[in-house]
Amino acid sequence: IVTMAEEVSCLKARLMEKEKEIVALKNKLALEKNSLIDLQLQEKVTTLPPLKLKAALSNEDIMRYSRQLILPEFGVQGQLNLSQTSVLVVGCGGLGCPLAQYLAAAGIGRVGLLDYDEVELSNLHRQVLHGEDSQGQAKAQSAAHAVRRLNSTVECIPYHLQLSPENKITAFLLLDIMHLMFDIVADCSDNVPTRYLVNDACVLSGKPLVSASALRMEGQLTVYNYRGGPCYRCLYPKPPPPEMVTNCSDGGILGVVPGIMGCFQALEVLKIASGQGSSCGQQLLMFDAQDAKFRSIRLRSKQASCAVCGENPTVTHLVDYEKFCGSAATDKCRRLNLLSKDQRVTVQEYKSIVDNTAAHLLLDVRPLVEVDICHLPTSLNIPLSSLEDRKSEHIRVLKERIGRVKEEMLNESQVPVYVICKLGNDSQKAVQVLEKMSGSEVDFVTVKDICGGLMAWAQKIDPSFPQY
């Protein structure tokens, strides 16, 4: 037995060594990848010539663009101006796809397509430049391929990289790229740190920023840093608390909503590029898809106290935006960490509880609409919002179910309640709510969160469980 134990501890030590080696190799790889990206970028920045000046339209141009050429607001000069304009599209997702598509179709001179992500099946309902066969491909490449197919005369540059403080040189190069290669920037990203980063880069390089967002059934659009108007920081000097921010994978989105907002962005870019100008410089356009209504409100003007565009700016170069916002420059894997280790179980631990048929209550705190998509068979559904509001009928059902488990356990000990949601964030909040109730509204329970939620269950325990 002693030798077995020794062998096990020896193996454990070797395993730990190997794990350390793997981490070191991964770090090295990440560093090399970053410097490779920067090298590639540097090459692009230095090797790209300015757009060729066009004195007149070719017969082919006249044929291709004939329907917009005859618009008095646009005309030949508008088309020539367009062919001279370069636009950087940050994010090739729900907004960036329709935007890039219409810019290319209209004959923009150059379009930069920036995105760090790869195409997934759940993107296809709204990210319309990508197809089934582009799953797994870099979005920047896939979008570039579609844009070139649509209009080969447009110069199209994919940037498969993430704008983040980790890529410090990249952020630095962003300024170079914007100074040298792009006239207008369109923010089609989906997270707050990226919005601040792109805003500051636009102010520092003096470029207008056409920005939009879309969530659920609503969209918004504004043009920042344009003709003396405010920048994003003038209006939002402080970032919102990270837990107040909802993304598409949490809140949901109907594909056509970012489609409409991306088209609006394209419209404003085209108006700026062709010379007509935009009237959204100090205006917020709001779209309510449910009521099919648009509203416009006038925004406050450029602020003398603004940290980046004000009279005494404190932001004079790009800073650490993840630190500033307290969240990552991506909307993926937003993991809250609200509980201690002993208040949480892994999906593997929960699986063994199920396998051992140990008496417990599984509480699913997702909204009903998500429970309709999929759920574990024995779970009780009470949405987090109902728990937070202490809805009496839900509390009654909860007490009744706890009572039943207690009977099953012959009133022996505290009833274990395991809380689950989609990704393991709301379930942690629910544990906190239930713990506050314990002893008063609900009795005799120990509450634990299932880490990573149903998506971890689908990935690690039951591959046949649907992922959404």
Ligand SMILES: Nc1ncnc2c1ncn2[C@@H]1O[C@H](COP(=O)(O)OP(=O)(O)OP(=O)(O)O)[C@@H](O)[C@H]1O
């Ligand atoms: N800092 C960044 N650098 C590069 N690309 C970014 C950055 N932040 C966001 N993006 C890109 O912006 C796009 C936003 O689009 P959208 O929200 O429609 O897509 P998504 O993130 O794929 O959606 P989902 O939330 O459903 O997974 C994404 O493709 C994302 O990769």
Ligand SMILES: [Zn+2]
């Ligand atoms: Zn400002």
